[in-house]
Amino acid sequence: MKTFRKLMKCPNCGNVGEFEYLGSRDVNKNGEVSDIIGSASMWISYYRCPNCNYIDVEFSPIGEEPDVPQEAFREVGDNRREMGN
Secondary structure, eight states: OOOOEEEEEOTTTOOEEEEEEEEEEETTTTSTTHHHHTTOOOEEEEEEOTTTOOEEEEEOOTTOOOSSOTTTOOBBSTTSBOTTO
16 A cells, blocks of 8 residues: 655644545445435545644545545545554
């Protein structure tokens, strides 16, 4: 698997650097938030701060896939690989 990094600012330590992409999951996969957004998908992606190891999140717009290259994309969560492995 190719490692993907994204320039972000850590809300925990204030570091600006290349955060490591850990994975993404569709928070509406099983209809958890369907009463709010209907049947559309809503992806959340997880990134790790290189300075303090804080895990930050980024939401994709409703109905859109995460902005992650296909070769680095990992789906995590229910019945998927654990993040960071």
